[in-house]
Amino acid sequence: MFTSLFIPGGTQEQHQWFNELERISSTPENAAALIEASAYIDVTALAEAMRTPTLVFHARDDARVPFDEGRKLAALIPSARLVPLESCNHLLLDTEPAWPQFLSEVRTFLGVPELGSSAQPHCFEAVGLTQREFEVLQLVAQGLDNRAIAAALGKSEKTVRNQVYAIFRKLGVRRRAEVIVRARNAGIADLST
Secondary structure: OHHHHHOOOOOHHHHHHHHHHHHHHOOHHHHHHHHHHHOOOOOHHHHHHOOOOEEEEEEOOOOOOOHHHHHHHHHHOOOEEEEEEOOOOOOOOOOOOHHHHHHHHHHHHHOOOOOOOOOOOHHHHOOOOOHHHHHHHHHHHOOOOHHHHHHHHOOOHHHHHHHHHHHHHHHOOOOHHHHHHHHHHOOOOOOOO
16 A cells, blocks of 8 residues: 555556565554654644755655645745656656656755766876766765666666776775765765755
C-alpha cells in the first residue's frame, strides 16, 4: 500500500525494493505507531519562525501528500519558494522528467555550477581531468551513484563507471569517499552550505 502511494510511477523492481525496505526498516507495530503519531505533528509555529532561504519541492500529482499541503508549507515559511514538480511520485525518481528540474533548482539554490560549467578548479585541471570527467566528478561529489549519474548525464552506466575509474586513477585515490572529500574541499558541490 505504501509503495503505491510513495512511488506509483516506479518500476516493478523499484516497487520490490521499496517493499523490502519497508519490511526490514520497521515492525508492523512501529509502522502503525509512526503513522498515528505523524497525524498529530504540527510544524506551523516552527515553519513561521524560520528565517533561512528555503526551497519546498512538491509533486503536483503526489499520491501521498496533496499538492496543496506543499503550497501551505511554502506559504508558512517567510523565505520559502515552492517548486512544483510534474510527477505523481512522493519520492522523486531519477528516471522521470522532473528529475533534471529538481537537480537544476538545487544546484542554483546552493550556488553549485551547472553541469558543463567551465568553472573547473585548477587543482583538477592539473591532474588532467577532461571536462566530461569533471561533470561526472561534480555529481560524484553530490553523492550520486553511477546509475543516477548516467541518468542525469544521458550516458550509459558503463561509460560513467569508466569515467569514475579514470577520475580515481588521475586523482590517485581508491575510494569514492576520498573523491567526495577532495571535491568538496575544492568547493565542488559543497552541499553543506
